[in-house]
Amino acid sequence: MYLSREEEKFLESDNPTIKKSMEILVALGEIFEADRLIEVKSVQISGISYQNIGDAGLEWLESLDAKFVVKAMINPAGMDIIRWKEMGIDEGFYRKQMRIINTLVRLGAEKSLTCTPYYFDPPSFGDHLAWAESNAVVYANSLIGARTNRESGISALASGIIGKTPNYGLHIQENREPTLIVDVEFEIKNEAEASILGYISGEKVAGEVPYFRFKNTLPESWLKLMGASLAAKGNTALFHVKEQTPEWNKFSISGLEKIEVDIVEIKTDECEPDLIALGCPHLSEQELENLYEVVKDRGKVKREFWVFLSRKLIEKRKSIVEKIEEHGIKVFSDTCMVVSPATESYECVMVNSGKALQYLPKLRRVQVKIGSMKECVEEAFKV
Secondary structure: OOOOHHHHHHHOOOOHHHHHHHHHHHHHHHHOOOOOEEEOOEEEEOOOOHHHHHHHHHHHHHHOOOOOOOEEEEOOOOOOOOOOOOOOOOHHHHHHHHHHHHHHHHOOOEOOOOOOHHHOOOOOOOOEEEEOOHHHHHHHHHHHOOEOOOOOHHHHHHHHHHOEEEOOHHHOHHHHOOOEEEEEOOOOOOHHHHHHHHHHHHOOOOOOOEEEEOOOOOOHHHHHHHHHHHHHHHOOOOOEEOOOOOOOOOOOOOOOOEEEEOOOOOOOOOOOOOEEEEOOOOOOHHHHHHHHHHHOOOOOOOOEEEEEOOHHHHHHOHHHHHHHHOOOOEEEOOOOOOOOHHHHHOOEEEEOOHHHHHHHHHHHOOEEEEOOHHHHHHHHHOO
């Protein structure tokens, strides 16, 4: 991999953090046979929950002594940093989680704490990024046309300090070509069906760049949920949708293998939910408005109901959030039902997200039931 003289100096730096960051990027570039490093517009760092990092990771983070040279954003943590007690988080976890967040802020990161940075800091078509959160990666690549591989939290951090990433994978135009056509032979009726489609398609399209052809046009939020499920189940980082995504007509699909999907049914746990949870990925402004429309004429919820969105959106739409909470719904930020250990206090969680369906049983050891936002609300208000 070619390095400029300036880049070589990073390897010779007296600053251990800069030196190690450059070594990480060089090693990554050599593994994937990158020809050079390229500049990135932003980085997004995942895996920052104290439950993920632990004491050893916290000690390593606090040893770092450098500054991010590009916009750096951080993924959800293990708790709402203001309402952590309300979530049932103990003080020991809170203190160590805040040390992690404060360390990243000291390095120059924004205290974004969201898995949907594309809503408030959207990249532009063609921008090179180093993002680590799986749903953010597939959203940026697919729905915006930016370029990023699925980074680890550490490689994204290293890119933030150096300002560059190795030029391989989805940074290269030819690697963004569709490799498989997925024909969906029915109309998608709601966001849960779109999410389940991503879930059941995930393993089928693993390692591919799928090109979807739908019978109907899917709203942005449905595509977001589908992409998040694809990423969680099949590690997909890019998909195209005919006549919807920005690169759908940039490549030839002649001669590609085709698979058909004629139904989206999945058997989830037949359990009685003691927690309803929406916001994996974090809700958009439109989804927040949709939720309000579904709950506004109802009374108080009959079971625990959590909603997760970015703190920026809570601040922007404070009035509608307060109206939703009047129904007994708790609107949290900075975290979600998947990354927070608070979810482990429940037995059965109902969601509208295939990503949550994939991760909740593994990470939180809970049963999961899936339905649309409307069905989740109906379940929450059911006597």
